[in-house]
Amino acid sequence: MSNAAVSIACEPKVDVEQARAHGLSAEEYRRxxxxxxxxxxxxxxxxxxxxxxxxxxxxxxxxxxxxxxxxDESVVQGPGENAGAIxxxxxxxxxxxxxxxxxxxxVEPYQGAATGVGGIIRDIFTMGARPIxxxxxxxxxxxxxxxxxxxxxxxxxxxxGYGNCVxxxxxxxxxxxxxxxxxxxxxxxxxxxxxxKGELFSAKARGVGNPVLYVGSATGRDGIHGASLxxxxxxxxxxxxxxxxxxxGDPFTEKLLIEACLEAMKTGAIVAIQDMGAAGLTSSxxxxxxxxxxxxxxxxxxxxxxxxxxSPYEMLLSESQERMLIVAERGREQExxxxxxxxxxxxxxxxxxxxDGRWRTLFGGQVVADIPVAxxxxxxxxxxxxxxxxxxxxxxxxxxPRAEPAPADALRxxxxxxxxxSKRWVYRQYxxxxxSNTVVEPGSDAAVLRIKGSRRGLALKVDSNPxxxxxxxxxxxxxxxxxxxxxxxxxxxRPIGITDCLNYGNPERPEIMWxxxxxxxxxxxxxxxxxxxxxxxxxxxxxxxxxxxxxxxxTIAMVGLLDDVSQRVTQFFKRPGDRIVLVRTARxxxxxxxxxxxxxxxxxxxxxxxxxxxxxxxxxxxxxxxGRGLISSAHDVSEGGLAVALAEACFxxxxxxxxxxxxxxxxxxxxxxxxxEGASSVVLSVGGExxxxxxxxxxxxxxxxxTIGTVTARPRLRIGSVIDEDTIELWRIYEQALPKxxxxx
Amino acid sequence: xxxxVVSFPGSLDDRDALHALRDVLGQDAIALWHKDExxxxxxxxxxxxxxxYGDYLRTGAIARFAPIMKSVARFAADxxxxxxxxxxxxxxxxxxxxxxxLTRNRSLSFICEWVTIRVDxxxxxxxxxxRDGELLRLPIKHGEGLYVAPxxxxxxxxxxxxxxxRYVDERGRQSxxxxxxxxxxxxxxxxxxxxxxxxxxPHPEHAVEPMLGGDDGLTLFRSVIASAA
Numbered sequence: 014m015s016n017a018a019v020s021i022a023c024e025p026k027v028d029v030e031q032a033r034a035h036g037l038s039a040e041e042y043r044r045x046x047x048x049x050x051x052x053x054x055x056x057x058x059x060x061x062x063x064x065x066x067x068x069x070x071x072x073x074x075x076x077x078x079x080x081x082x083x084x085d086e087s088v089v090q091g092p093g094e095n096a097g098a099i100x101x102x103x104x105x106x107x108x109x110x111x112x113x114x115x116x117x118x119x120v121e122p123y124q125g126a127a128t129g130v131g132g133i134i135r136d137i138f139t140m141g142a143r144p145i146x147x148x149x150x151x152x153x154x155x156x157x158x159x160x161x162x163x164x165x166x167x168x169x170x171x172x173x174g175y176g177n178c179v180x181x182x183x184x185x186x187x188x189x190x191x192x193x194x195x196x197x198x199x200x201x202x203x204x205x206x207x208x209x210k211g212e213l214f215s216a217k218a219r220g221v222g223n224p225v226l227y228v229g230s231a232t233g234r235d236g237i238h239g240a241s242l243x244x245x246x247x248x249x250x251x252x253x254x255x256x257x258x259x260x261x262g263d264p265f266t267e268k269l270l271i272e273a274c275l276e277a278m279k280t281g282a283i284v285a286i287q288d289m290g291a292a293g294l295t296s297s298x299x300x301x302x303x304x305x306x307x308x309x310x311x312x313x314x315x316x317x318x319x320x321x322x323x324s325p326y327e328m329l330l331s332e333s334q335e336r337m338l339i340v341a342e343r344g345r346e347q348e349x350x351x352x353x354x355x356x357x358x359x360x361x362x363x364x365x366x367x368x369d370g371r372w373r374t375l376f377g378g379q380v381v382a383d384i385p386v387a388x389x390x391x392x393x394x395x396x397x398x399x400x401x402x403x404x405x406x407x408x409x410x411x412x413x414p415r416a417e418p419a420p421a422d423a424l425r426x427x428x429x430x431x432x433x434x435s436k437r438w439v440y441r442q443y444x445x446x447x448x449s450n451t452v453v454e455p456g457s458d459a460a461v462l463r464i465k466g467s468r469r470g471l472a473l474k475v476d477s478n479p480x481x482x483x484x485x486x487x488x489x490x491x492x493x494x495x496x497x498x499x500x501x502x503x504x505x506x507r508p509i510g511i512t513d514c515l516n517y518g519n520p521e522r523p524e525i526m527w528x529x530x531x532x533x534x535x536x537x538x539x540x541x542x543x544x545x546x547x548x549x550x551x552x553x554x555x556x557x558x559x560x561x562x563x564x565x566x567x568t569i570a571m572v573g574l575l576d577d578v579s580q581r582v583t584q585f586f587k588r589p590g591d592r593i594v595l596v597r598t599a600r601x602x603x604x605x606x607x608x609x610x611x612x613x614x615x616x617x618x619x620x621x622x623x624x625x626x627x628x629x630x631x632x633x634x635x636x637x638x639x640g641r642g643l644i645s646s647a648h649d650v651s652e653g654g655l656a657v658a659l660a661e662a663c664f665x666x667x668x669x670x671x672x673x674x675x676x677x678x679x680x681x682x683x684x685x686x687x688x689x690e691g692a693s694s695v696v697l698s699v700g701g702e703x704x705x706x707x708x709x710x711x712x713x714x715x716x717x718x719x720t721i722g723t724v725t726a727r728p729r730l731r732i733g734s735v736i737d738e739d740t741i742e743l744w745r746i747y748e749q750a751l752p753k754x755x756x757x758x
Numbered sequence: 759x760x761x762x763v764v765s766f767p768g769s770l771d772d773r774d775a776l777h778a779l780r781d782v783l784g785q786d787a788i789a790l791w792h793k794d795e796x797x798x799x800x801x802x803x804x805x806x807x808x809x810x811y812g813d814y815l816r817t818g819a820i821a822r823f824a825p826i827m828k829s830v831a832r833f834a835a836d837x838x839x840x841x842x843x844x845x846x847x848x849x850x851x852x853x854x855x856x857x858x859x860l861t862r863n864r865s866l867s868f869i870c871e872w873v874t875i876r877v878d879x880x881x882x883x884x885x886x887x888x889r890d891g892e893l894l895r896l897p898i899k900h901g902e903g904l905y906v907a908p909x910x911x912x913x914x915x916x917x918x919x920x921x922x923x924r925y926v927d928e929r930g931r932q933s934x935x936x937x938x939x940x941x942x943x944x945x946x947x948x949x950x951x952x953x954x955x956x957x958x959x960p961h962p963e964h965a966v967e968p969m970l971g972g973d974d975g976l977t978l979f980r981s982v983i984a985s986a987a
Contacts, residue, residue, distance in 0.1 A: 441871055
């Protein structure tokens with residue numbers, strides 16, 4: 014087979030400078046020349062630049078990600094496919110993944126966020142699963158930053174605009190505001206789908222001679238170099254000009270694609286399927302061939318186009334959305350085409366699977382790219398980049414406490430802080446009900462979905478804790494995994510699987526690489542100790558602008574399983590007279606707390622160590638307590654500490670309740686106890702008839718568990734002698750904080 | 759009785775409507791395809807929620823031209839029962855099977871939340887299982903639910919009792935705050951003059967199981983079942 018490819022007329026000259034402009038290093042360019050045994054054509058250079066980009070190749074992270082535990086008896090599909098899958102019983106598989114869309118969302122918030130949602134939904138139905146729920150983790154800059162309101166409006170609008178129109182409910186998420194994200198917001202989108210056991214699809218090509226079908230939207234010029242230049246490079250003042258590299262979403266077509274693909278999968282004529290995500294046609298075709306150890310040939314003249322005159326370079330690098338590539342059983346193309354026609358979608362044979370292990374594309378009858386498949390996939394560069402802790406510890410110095418506010422004032426200020434306040438303004442814009450599975454709607458610790466035709470349910474939660482990761486990237490990551498697990502356990506669900514989205518700065522800087530490795534080690538250690546596999550994930554590097562990196566932000570999405578969904582628990586107090594119980598694994602501290610961020614760093618700036626054995630016990634005890642129907646509510650103590658958690662538990666949407674909280678020893682007076690975080694604490698409410706059994710149960714797990722008060726019908730929250738507030742008024746502060754800030758003109 | 763739920767491209771709550779009718783209410787319910795014209799002998803047609811054809815133009819503006827809509831119009835003209843929920847309501851207005859139109863919410867943003875609805879005319883095929891003034895908790899989820907109609911038309915509709923459902927507060931009173939999208943006369947659902955075509959923005963099919971937040975939507979479906987009996 015000849016190894017030659019022709020250049021197209023008028024194409025730029027290919028040399029090391031051109032390679033640099035494509036984001037490839039001189040060393041990488043030399044390797045390309047070696048692998049090909051010649052100078053690449055301009056088309057080929059473009060192809061290498063996207064496939065060898067950080068975004069597609071994971072070249073800086075790959076060797077470290079191997080340390081994550083991704084196997085156990087329930088894992089049906091670990092990392093390596095479009096999403097991971099876990100057996101949840103009753104013949105069902107939960108298929109899920111999280112992915113970032115940070116840079117596109119900063120440059121063009123509506124479309125960036127919308128296409129982030131679209132991309133992750135495609136990853137799920139590509140596996141043969143019907144997408145049933147989405148979550149989003151959002152990080153914005155300070156509320157006072159001039160761009161923040163524009164960005165949050167666009168991002169939330171985009172998530173809603175896409176998710177609502179495609180019929181996948183957005184059931185939860187998290188939103189944080191911090192000046193550290195002023196110039197680089199984060200948009201991490203999670204999706205979960207259900208597939209029948211044994212009916213999972215793969216993106217591994219099989220069968221020499223099998224046809225390759227292009228289905229979905231036509232190809233246009235949008236999103237070219239999204240993966241390489243936008244996702245795999247830092248931001249600077251010119252980043253605004255990268256707006257054309259952001260794709261444009263069409264949720265209507267995505268909805269048709271979901272139905273058509275799921276229907277086409279039933280024919281049995283699909284061998285392999287992958288969505289055209291980052292690096293579009295190039296990555297989907299080369300990765301499917303690579304997984305199968307085969308070659309692939311594409312005829313670009315057959316690609317459906319939105320406009321005439323696209324060059325092969327543009328077609329191969331376009332990231333136009335809502336497109337899929339399918340390897341079909343030979344002779345059964347028409348069966349598939351009939352299904353896509355029913356849904357008014359393109360389905361065109363554009364190529365075939367070959368035996369020669371080469372990725373070959375033709376245009377105008379001539380070969381314009383001819384590259385060994387392995388050079389684009391397995392043989393892409395892998396780096397062991399130098400890592401070193403920053404010379405000067407990045408942690409803020411402990412400073413003398415400023416004047417501490419009175420506890421009641423602090424509570425009000427915390428409830429009004431955008432990081433603590435109700436996110437109703439955000440989730441009210443999302444359809445959380447479609448598909449009729451949502452049994453715990455947004456607003457409680459974790460969302461809960463029922464599985465129709467089964468007693469089981471799934472609890473979903475996404476968490477991150479960048480402030481803790483700034484102090485200690487390892488412990489911060491451990492804490493994030495524990496918090497996400499605790500949140501689903503508070504809903505009564507046993508944590509069964511993790512998908513992670515690792516957002517960091519430029520990996521070419523040793524201190525960033527160090528943060529990243531410490532983060533992965535933290536996730537590994539927590540996942541091992543808690544026995545929860547990490548089945549999929551995504552790495553987003555280069556989250557920095559003008560050399561200023563975001564805080565290390567590993568985002569953890571946790572999936573929990575309820576054997577009986579009727580045993581679900583929410584965070585809200587239910588019955589006056591119930592006793593309030595505090596369970597915790599350590600003493601809370603103000604390090605990395607919302608209180609410290611509002612009122613200045615007070616005291617210690619060190620994170621307390623985390624006892625993972627106790628963490629595991631806490632999860633098991635919570636699930637056991639819910640399973641036996643012993644608790645009326647369970648709420649994880651997070652931003653704002655115990656006082657905020659107690660207030661939030663009072664905000665029952667049926668009617669706001671109150672609480673009388675007392676504790677011997679006068680401990681409740683201190684800011685650490687009232688507002689401290691990081692102690693893996695949970696506030697429970699328990700009927701008087703169950704209180705002894707709850708104490709026995711938690712004591713059996715060697716957990717500190719104390720009755721600290723009583724739920725009251727009278728809407729007042731009294732904590733010792735330091736706080737005595739009207740909870741209806743607190744609820745108004747909590748509910749109105751975001752609308753007040755976002756809707757003022 | 760036999761129900762038909764139409765699927766347009768971009769319909770989303772068609773599966774939810776089928777689930778409510780079949781699995782919860784035990785009805786004979788079939789899916790009808792937008793490209794077909796046959797209604798297969800159904801006794802009530804449901805136009806479901808969603809974003810038909812993406813609703814990139816005006817909500818419901820394209821769906822009204824779907825082949826099935828010819829049959830639905832004929833069916834309605836013959837006195838057949840038709841319910842349009844959310845996008846289905848928008849389609850019925852576009853098709854002039856119902857008066858008025860639905861425009862962008864007052865807040866200009868999509869709203870998903872549970873609201874209180876008052877039944878203001880219980881003497882229809884769609885509400886006979888309710889009492890006049892009965893309050894229902896139902897969810898809304900739409901970006902374009904602000905009901906508008908010319909003043910004289912509204913007055914006539916009110917006189918004829920065509921305003922079937924209204925947004926109210928928990929005590930059943932109309933108010934600015936209790937009107938989530940700014941609809942004229944706080945209208946949440948209307949019928950045509952013959953009272954055989956009914957459109958509403960709230961989603962009764964999402965309120966059929968206590969586990970999912972409430973089951974007040976059953977009242978509306980049971981009314982239709984009682985009417986057919």
